[in-house]
Amino acid sequence: MSVSLTGLSTNLSTLFSALGGSGSNATSASSLVSIAQGNISAATSGASSENPIVALQIAQRNQTQDIKAESLQPAVQRQIAAFTKAVKSATSVKQLLSNPTVLNVLLTANGLGSEAGFPALAQKALMSNPSDPNSLANQLSSTNSQWLSTAKTYQFATKGLAVIQQPSAISTITNGYAEVLWRQSLDAQTPGLSNALYLIQNAKNFTSAVQILGDSVMRSVVTTALGIPQQIAYQPLSAQEQAITNGLNISDFQKPQFVQTFADRYLAVEQSAAQSSASSSNNLAALAVKAQGLIA
Structure with missing residues (x-):
């Protein structure tokens, strides 16, 4: 009742x-x-109440125009303008990464938006040398591979501002920022839709269970779709890998049709959990x- x-x-x-x-x-x-x-x-x-599979299809079909529309929102435009101005005028990496707007846009665009509340950690990780196995970026990659990936992309430790000040880098970051905000807005109506889109776009880059476990979004999508309880995170890494490979042939992520079907499966599980x-x-x-x- x-x-x-x-x-x-x-x-x-x-x-x-x-x-x-x-x-x-x-x-x-x-x-x-x-x-x-x-x-x-x-x-x-x-x-x-919307069918999540239909919602995913609509999101995929309208993705380009919807991301563009998101980027034109006044609040988003202000953030992008402030980010672009700060990057172009920066004189040091430390100065740049001390700017809250820059850090928020940069982290969000690179899948680290949830870490924006820890600026000191983020600055130290991004400024560490990814070639050093003992660097903070490498240490953090055991739980979130995006730290290492981002440090490698911008190479702050060895190239300073040279990479991020390139027009192509600024464009990639600002477009990525708008895309993440667009995806997040979709979750308000269809829980999990943002993660499903991430899976479809990035699944082909994952070839091992360790890689999946090191990416927070992929880990959530795969464990949810396979019905693996979240408590498995407290188990040894080998046990977590086994749980994934028992239910998934990771090489199938190279097949677009399989990835689409897996995304549908994930959304169905998410909606069932939300309704329950x-x-x-x-x-x-x-x-x-x-x-x-x-x-x-």
């Missing part, structure tokens, strides 16, 4: 009156309804309200 948020809201005064309207009873009632409202609201927005979570939240909310006599 479930209850609509609208229906619940219209009965708030009745509930408070029935429970006394003051003192501890009123406080408990208010807290209960707040919790119920939050759960029902989350349940309502937690699972998209929404249903559970809805049921909990209904039970909580029923316990106070709102529902007969």
Whole structure:
């Protein structure tokens, strides 16, 4: 049984009156309804009614024009303009990477957006020498290979600003930034759609379980699609590799049709989990309200 948020809201005064309207009873009632409202609201927005496979097809078809549209959003344009100006005028790597806007755009474009809240770590990793096996970029690559990949791409340790100040590099970064923001916006309607697009674009670059485990997005997509519990992250690396290779012939990622099918499978699992979570939240909310006599 479930209850609509609208229906619940219209009965708030009745509930408070029935429970006394003051003192501890009123406080408990208010807290209960707040919790119920939050759960029902989350349940309502937690699972998209849109077919995720269709949503993926639409996103693929409209990708180029939609990314362009994203890049023209005023807020995005301001970030890109600030980034471009800072890169062109920078006189040292340290100065450049100390700029919060630069770091945010650069990390986001290179799949490290979640690390923008750790600027000191990011600066040290990006400025470390990827050729040194003991460098921070190499150390961090065991859990996220994007650190090493990004350090190799821009070569701050050995070439300073020479690479990132090239017009082609600036264009690649700003386009990548807009693309990531576009993908993130898709997840609001279809959970997992951003990851599915990443898989389709990058799967061919992964040839081993170790590579998959070292990429946060690929790790999430593959383990989710294969039904591997997240707790496996606490197991030895060899056990994690075995779990992946038991359910996946990684060489199949060289086949576009297989990759598309795997992306569809991932989205189906994601939607099923979202719907299950929404249903559970809805049921909990209904039970909580029923316990106070709102529902007969």
